[in-house]
Amino acid sequence: MSSSKRPLNSASSAKSKRRKNEGQSRLDSFFGHASPSKVKPDSPKKRVPKDPEIIDVDSLDNELSTNQSSASLSQTASLQLHPITFIQTQHEPGETSAPQYTSLAVDPISFDPQTAYVPHSNGILYSFLAHALSTVSGTRSRIAILDTLTNYFRTVIVHHPQSLLPSLYLLSNTLSPPYSVLELNIGPSIISHAIQQVSGLSSASLKKLYSSSGDPGDVAFIAKSNTRTLLPHPPLLVTSVYKSLLKIATCKGQGATKEKQKIIEKLLVSAKGEEIRFLVRTLSQNLRVGAVRTSLLTALARGFVLTPLTPAHKESSLYASPDLLSSIQPIATGSRKKKPTTEIARDELLAKFRLAEHLLRKVFVQHPDYDHIVDALLEGGLDDLPERVPLTVGIPVYPALGSPIRSFDEVFERLNDMPFAAELKYDGQRAQIHASRQSDGRIYTGVFSRHLEDMTSKYPDVAALMQALFKQHQDTQSLIIDSEVVAIDCATGSLKSFQALSGRARKDVSLQEVEIPVAVFAFDLIYLDGNVLLERPFRARRNLLRTRFPAFIPENKLVARFQHVESCDSEEGQVPLQNFWESVVSRHQEGLMLKLLDDEVRDSENAERKRKLLSAVYDADKRTFSWMKLKKDYVSGLGDSLDLIPIGAWYGNGRKVNWWSPVLLGIWDPSRGYPVAVCKCMSGFTDAFYKTLSERYSLDDATNCSKSRLWHCEVGGFKPDVYFKPQEVWEIRGADVTLSPVSIAAQHLTSSSKGLSLRFPRFVRLRDDKSITQASDASFLANMWRSQQGKSKEDDGDELIDISNDSGGDYAEMDNESE
Structure with a gap:
């Protein structure tokens, strides 16, 4: 295995806070807040337009300057939000257009990486990665996601193995291993200014587009859809995009902001079609795709089972030979079954898959560094991987x-x-x-x-x-x-x-x-x-x-x-x-x-x-x-429970990407006549409850759920992605009532500048017998806090990590929680 660019036995020089997938909450200030009275909320579920169109943004500023109605604008902008196919945009004469790719969401048995991609002399085109991301973001099927990633990795291995490592980092929305984190450290304003500079749209235009889509990637896609360039630009490569992100992460000192914006502008100018959308989402640290670490490792393992690099790899017991693959009947797209077929040859292939997946996951959890793992895979394949990439x-x-x-x-x-x-x-x-x-x-x-x-x-x-x-x-x-x-x-x-x-x-x-x-x-x-x-x-x-x-x-x-x-x-x-x-x-x-x-x-x-x-x-x-x-x-039976009101939520991550998780809960404040936020909750819920919750509070129904705060409530330092209409009460248990710098609940009763929050909240049941005015109030919360006699603990109120396990259970974890 080749040596890493980081010494193994020296402390990492990268010191930073824990990386978190902050989701949409980090982007609320991306282009400014939308007016709640003028903008109709959009659904969080991905829409698949039947006939995608290109928006004429050249006339957008003119329309806005003549006070075009926001309803008309919202209707126009909504035409191009979440397509699942690769869209070719308009280009100047002589400029290379975005290539068209065949579907990646097919049975890997029938996929030919040699013919599915036209090689580029310098590497894998970023448009091909954007094509894979677009496919993954447009489906909820785990089978389709794994097929897409497997076929993408196979293509990269065949045509340009050097693009494998950058692809893994870009797909995982990271730049480096978790123990030596590199942060982009770019605020929304840098990205916003770069989009303005490249598209020519005003800040007001971008705010209107953002209020319609709620996603900066969609804003950039629409804003640049009709932009012309005087000279053709070379296509973006996976390696060049990753290197540009590393340059952004390492920009320091005076002038760093301008340098970062300059790099982003160069990327946006060269980006075409879906590249624009996912490039900006990557810069915003929110890809909004359902591919998590387990999916990436599974697909990577399958890719190496199906695609040997050297003759030595073909001798591996984990290699699927052409004879084996030719004896398997491919499963047509749309008819994939969750249960494997009884076909003997396919069972043999699935057994190789399982062994390879187990091997790679075991190596990764003991040595979580894509640099070292990819080097070892490209050098010697899957055989003896634990010995070559040890703890x-x-x-x-x-x-x-x-x-x-x-x-x-x-x-x-x-x-x-x-x-x-x-x-x-x-x-x-x-x-x-x-x-x-x-x-x-x-x-x-x-x-x-x-x-x-x-x-x-x-x-x-x-x-x-x-x-x-x-x-x-x-x-x-x-x-x-x-x-x-x-x-x-x-x-x-x-x-x-x-x-x-x-x-x-x-x-x-x-x-x-x-x-x-x-x-x-x-x-x-x-x-x-x-x-x-x-x-x-x-x-x-x-x-x-x-x-x-x-x-x-x-x-x-x-x-x-x-x-x-x-x-x-x-x-x-x-x-x-x-x-x-x-x-x-x-x-x-x-x-x-x-x-x-x-x-x-x-x-x-x-x-x-x-x-x-x-x-x-x-x-x-x-x-x-x-x-x-x-x-x-x-x-x-230990301790009192609280009756709290759900008043908002965040977009879920990973397995919960199409559900609300966590949920923002509040106490009832009788002096104000509305709820006040007290804590997040993401523990105690079943999958069935998550589904019904998403149905009760859907952005398609503006009477119960909105991106804007339409109902009276106070959220303090919490910044949920969406707001719920206060209308039901949940029974919640927790470990302790604690002082929190983001909550203002019962603040006037604590003799402190901080409010009270609930530590490790866990959902117990829905209280149909109570109205929101009968929920726990500030006095009740403060009395619980005082009764703890000094054992309350400070909680920063924003340290929940969305963790899912194989059994479908949900747990709220914090840095201070040992296992």
Whole structure:
């Protein structure tokens, strides 16, 4: 494998906040807010125009200057919003027109990458990538999405393998691995000015177009649809677009804004047809397509099964030979079935697919770097990929996750009396700590969040702890520890809340500047001295952690402490377990993590069961019942619930792209006579509920849902994509009532500049028996907060991550939540 442009055993120089797919909420100010009384809202679902037309934007300014009605404009602009076919635009004589491509959403068996794309001398045309994105964005079928991506990757592998890596980053709407994030750092105004400069339209024209479409990509598409250029421009390439984005991300200092706008203008001038739409969406960090990481990895694996690069690849057991493919009957477009056919040859192909997909996903969660993976795939194919791209110190592993449960009875039922450990769930920040002894004697340390963000510069005291730990254990060469970093009182050793921890600076902190001391509570050891421990049972990993690295309190108080998590094993009996649980609740801790100690063994009693046996291995990036979390807000009967009013929502991501998620909830303010926003909620919902919610609150029905705030409500610092008509009440449970800088709910009752919010809210049920005036009010919320006697925690109110698992469950996660 070729070497990377980043050293593996050095801390990344890219320090930034966690990347989030902010969706439409980030774009509300893209061209300004629309007038709620003049603009008819559009549906969030993708429309497929039967006869797409090109808008004559040359006359748009004139029409606006003569006060053309916005209704007429909206009707005109809506003709070209979300086509699913590649549209060829008008061009000057001598200018190369956008090519026409065959459909990518076909059975890969019948797809020929050699004939589907006319090679370009310098690489893959960006228009071909835009064609793939357009196809993916126009369908909800997972089969069609996978077919499209698989056929796209096969074409790239055949015609220009060097475009594979840029394609992956552009399709994933990223520029680099998650642990070394490069941010575009461009505001809406830069993109808006670039579109104005290229299209010649005024700001007022763009605002009108945006109010009709709600998407900057659609605005740019319409604005440039009739733009002429004096000289033909060379076509955009996937590699050149990606390099331009890297230039934008690395622009620093004075003049950076002008330089970024200049690069964007060059891209827009050369862009044609669908290239314009997806280029601007990429710049806005919101592609609005249903292809997530799992889909990309699945399609990439299938692409390499079907497309060998060298004769050596053809010897692989994972390669699908021409003889095998020729014996399979292709499935016609539109008749694809979710269940595989009984055809023996196709079953053999699907088996190869499954093996390749499992292999690639396993490699990625242990080594999430497309640079290294693509290099290895192009060099040696799928064979021996885990050995060529191994788990590496300095590159974070996707963390194992826990499934929520509601009682110890459920634990014993699921684990069938198998031994487990109950660990205290700390109110801190999960941290994966990497350390290794360098050849020059120095100790490299990397600290990564549960979202793989590099936090090393935030925790110099943890880095100093690793220096001291390696000094104590001279035989230790390298390690990766999973842990929780918790704020502590150095004098007493008592634990502080996450609110205290959140007071630390996010980056570039020196050891002498540390004002909030922390302790590292280690709970897992996943790598030690070159040995990957992921496949060992949890009992073995825990024993090795405790015996090899005992608890350690450095003499220097500026250095973090090293401790093991407090725990109680089920083998001690149910009474000690219950006492441990009651102790956790009385100390106002979050709850427990319950972890299977040993692999489940099939015996005579469960020999006939078809379910998969539980494993005590470290399942990276998986939510299983080998790890379970019992939080005090999950336990029935503990604490009061709140009756809240849904007043808005955001566009969902990934699996929930066509639903509203999360939902903005509010309390009733009797003094104002309308709701006041208190928190987001995205936990406790079923798929069926999401569907009915989308039907009740559809942008096609302006009486219940609108992009503009048509109904009286106060949202504080929340910025939802859409607003709901306040008309129903939901029962909600949560962990704590907490101070929040974005909520203004009950602000006048907190003696603080901050309002109150609900931490880890979870939907319980719809309260048909209550009207919105009977919902919980500010006094009720404030009384709950006071009754917590100082255990409330600060929440920034905007840290929800939309996570979906295979079982269809939904969980609200935050940075401070350990698993």
